[in-house]
Amino acid sequence: MVAVARPALRQDVRPDGVYTRDDLHGDTVLDADVVIVGSGAGGATLAAELAEGGLDVVVLEEGRYWSTRDFTAEASQMIRQLYRDGGATMAIGNPPVLYQEGKAVGGSTVVNGGMSWRTPEKILDRWWREAGLDGIRAKDMEPYFERVERRIHVRHQDPESVGKDNLLLKQGADAKGWKVIPNLRNQVHCPGSNNCAFGCPTGAKQSALVSYVPRALHFGARLYSDVRVARITRDGKRATGVVGHVVRADGSNGHRVTVRAKLVVSACGAIHSPALLDRSGFGSPSGMLGKNLSLHPNVKLVAIFDEDVRGWEGVHQAFQVREFKDEGLLFAAVNIPPSILAMTTSHRGAELGALMADYDKMVVAGMLCEDTNTGRVRNVGGKPQAFYQLSDFDADKLKQGCALLSEMLFAAGAKRILLPFALGPHAGELKGPDDVRRIFSEPVPKQTMEVVTVHMMGTAAMGSDRTRAVTDGFGLVHDVDRLMVCDASLFPTPIGVNPMETIQALATRAAHHVLSNPRRFS
Amino acid sequence: MSDYQHSPATRRILTSLVPVICPPEAAELGITDAIVDHVGLTMGVLPAAFRAGFVLGLRTYDLGALAFPPARGRRAHRLPPELADRYYESWLHGPTPIHRQLAIAIGQLLKLAHYEQPAAQERLGYRPAAWIEQVKRRRLEVYSADIQRHAQSLIEPDPLPGIAPHARSSKKGAA
Numbered sequence: 001m002v003a004v005a006r007p008a009l010r011q012d013v014r015p016d017g018v019y020t021r022d023d024l025h026g027d028t029v030l031d032a033d034v035v036i037v038g039s040g041a042g043g044a045t046l047a048a049e050l051a052e053g054g055l056d057v058v059v060l061e062e063g064r065y066w067s068t069r070d071f072t073a074e075a076s077q078m079i080r081q082l083y084r085d086g087g088a089t090m091a092i093g094n095p096p097v098l099y100q101e102g103k104a105v106g107g108s109t110v111v112n113g114g115m116s117w118r119t120p121e122k123i124l125d126r127w128w129r130e131a132g133l134d135g136i137r138a139k140d141m142e143p144y145f146e147r148v149e150r151r152i153h154v155r156h157q158d159p160e161s162v163g164k165d166n167l168l169l170k171q172g173a174d175a176k177g178w179k180v181i182p183n184l185r186n187q188v189h190c191p192g193s194n195n196c197a198f199g200c201p202t203g204a205k206q207s208a209l210v211s212y213v214p215r216a217l218h219f220g221a222r223l224y225s226d227v228r229v230a231r232i233t234r235d236g237k238r239a240t241g242v243v244g245h246v247v248r249a250d251g252s253n254g255h256r257v258t259v260r261a262k263l264v265v266s267a268c269g270a271i272h273s274p275a276l277l278d279r280s281g282f283g284s285p286s287g288m289l290g291k292n293l294s295l296h297p298n299v300k301l302v303a304i305f306d307e308d309v310r311g312w313e314g315v316h317q318a319f320q321v322r323e324f325k326d327e328g329l330l331f332a333a334v335n336i337p338p339s340i341l342a343m344t345t346s347h348r349g350a351e352l353g354a355l356m357a358d359y360d361k362m363v364v365a366g367m368l369c370e371d372t373n374t375g376r377v378r379n380v381g382g383k384p385q386a387f388y389q390l391s392d393f394d395a396d397k398l399k400q401g402c403a404l405l406s407e408m409l410f411a412a413g414a415k416r417i418l419l420p421f422a423l424g425p426h427a428g429e430l431k432g433p434d435d436v437r438r439i440f441s442e443p444v445p446k447q448t449m450e451v452v453t454v455h456m457m458g459t460a461a462m463g464s465d466r467t468r469a470v471t472d473g474f475g476l477v478h479d480v481d482r483l484m485v486c487d488a489s490l491f492p493t494p495i496g497v498n499p500m501e502t503i504q505a506l507a508t509r510a511a512h513h514v515l516s517n518p519r520r521f522s
Numbered sequence: 523m524s525d526y527q528h529s530p531a532t533r534r535i536l537t538s539l540v541p542v543i544c545p546p547e548a549a550e551l552g553i554t555d556a557i558v559d560h561v562g563l564t565m566g567v568l569p570a571a572f573r574a575g576f577v578l579g580l581r582t583y584d585l586g587a588l589a590f591p592p593a594r595g596r597r598a599h600r601l602p603p604e605l606a607d608r609y610y611e612s613w614l615h616g617p618t619p620i621h622r623q624l625a626i627a628i629g630q631l632l633k634l635a636h637y638e639q640p641a642a643q644e645r646l647g648y649r650p651a652a653w654i655e656q657v658k659r660r661r662l663e664v665y666s667a668d669i670q671r672h673a674q675s676l677i678e679p680d681p682l683p684g685i686a687p688h689a690r691s692s693k694k695g696a697a
Contacts, residue, residue, distance in 0.1 A: 073650035086567035189665040191657035339637035343630040353545025
């Protein structure tokens with residue numbers, strides 16, 4: 001029998017200015033003021049601002065162009081279409097950390113949860129103080145945050161969009177007397193389809209795909225999807241453009257694409273940006289390129305209630321529990337489809353069937369941990385490979401977080417809880433609040449922790465000192481002319497909140513810098 | 523996405539693992555072939571080296587049963603259910619991380635595939651498409667004015683402070 005995909009996603013709505021592999025019938029050479037590699041939070045924002053400022057912008061994106069009508073609840077099909085390597089990307093370490101990156105026009109903003117938070121003031125102060133970054137403190141960044149929030153329509157959810165899983169999470173926090181706040185999300189009347197991670201099927205989530213990309217195109221930017229950039233070209237210490245290839249349907253290289261530009265921007269994320277710079281021969285005198293990888297390790301647990309929850313009916317992460325923010329822990333309800341939930345449990349056979357029979361009674365809750373260790377990205381065989389070792393301190397913090405989250409969900413009425421790690425030789429399961437102490441009394445083998453992330457940061461960090469940082473405060477690579485990084489690689493430290501808005505604000509600030517200094521980039 | 527397709531040997535091994543990993547309903551619902559097909563779709567988007575390693579691992583798993591005394595010289599795909607279960611457990615708690623990781627990966631791919639089958643989702647009462655259609659329609663009915671207003675704002679000029687919009691240079695290059 002031959003495996004046959006379900007009907008292909010429709011691609012019949014493509015705006016002017018977007019070119020795909022179907023449009024490139026031979027080797028292609030383009031000239032532009034600016035070439036941007038990547039169309040996610042950083043790339044699309046920068047493209048829109050620079051295009052509006054009058055520059056001729058070309059954006060290259062490795063993934064495909066999909067439109068809102070292409071997004072469905074068929075989770076694994078969406079993962080195959082929208083995630084790099086089908087989501088099977090992993091930082092090597094103990095435990096390995098699975099990470100996910102969007103690979104589509106709009107980048108990871110197409111598949112993120114839509115949380116839109118400003119960089120915490122204490123983090124900006126730290127960057128100012130420790131990295132020597134001027135003009136980065138909260139009062140300096142205020143106009144950029146405000147501008148981004150206007151563009152991507154950052155708001156609280158309409159009350160009718162909040163589902164029962166989120167209400168139970170809030171009920172638990174309220175019962176414990178813990179601080180819980182409504183999430184700020186980039187959405188226009190999101191109705192709670194709970195499909196954020198597989199592409200928003202209503203168009204409510206203001207991903208780059210439906211906000212900054214159309215704006216960039218409106219102001220004349222050109223966007224080429226299905227183009228994989230191999231390297232940045234150079235003339236001495238000056239970046240001069242990029243060379244890549246069209247990505248054929250089978251993933252192989254097609255026609256060659258060359259872009260010559262006065263400013264080259266790498267905006268392909270904290271895994272691929274350092275790899276692209278490295279394989280293009282742009283080392284950093286700091287020795288920090290690819291290092292300083294932080295990734296907000298996430299774990300999730302599953303709470304099973306007696307009542308119907310139907311977690312897929314209602315918005316993803318309507319609330320955040322902020323009680324332990326100062327300890328670097330955030331909690332939220334993060335419903336996931338049955339297929340993804342099943343694959344992350346240790347159950348199988350009849351046991352799996354019995355567990356999943358209660359799928360409609362489950363609350364999946366996740367936690368974000370502001371990490372203290374750093375890893376690195378290396379080119380291995382021409383491809384980036386991440387390495388990251390969860391520190392004992394952070395592993396203990398995740399255990400502590402699971403204990404707190406379990407207490408909270410039991411307080412909301414949960415009957416049992418599946419943990420993201422084993423307790424001794426057994427699968428981690430708690431049968432009541434009195435069981436929570438087992439998290440501390442029984443050994444938790446680190447290798448059994450199921451750690452995931454979507455927040456990779458820090459691998460081409462900003463800083464005023466060229467011997468300690470890869471780029472300056474605007475993302476311009478030290479000791480190289482006309483080469484910029486514009487994504488979460490720039491973060492000198494983890495930020496403890498969802499990174500999208502920080503990336504977009506930094507991109508806006510970088511655009512302002514470029515447009516304010518036309519002679520430097522002409 | 524590659525045009526990966528299971529070889530007959532890979533298909534045999536995966537088919538034999540469905541009752542070990544998936545709930546008994548896989549047989550009741552007649553979705554075993556569909557599950558194995560779905561694993562193929564997932565493997566098609568995995569990095570080539572990962573995919574090759576996984577296929578090699580499956581072959582090793584199958585042949586490794588020859589050295590599993592209770593199997594009495596049979597390959598894994600020929601084992602009766604109880605022995606197949608014990609043999610899989612022996613890998614899940616195997617002597618090296620490679621044994622354990624392969625067993626986990628097999629389980630993950632098959633469990634994902636099982637619960638992506640419409641029949642399995644229906645049995646859970648999981649009908650997200652109907653929910654999405656319902657809320658999408660309601661959103662457009664109630665909030666269309668706000669939606670239009672924001673869409674319009676996305677293409678209105680709003681230059682950065684101190685930056686005068688100017689005529690952009692003409693598009694260059696050839697596609």
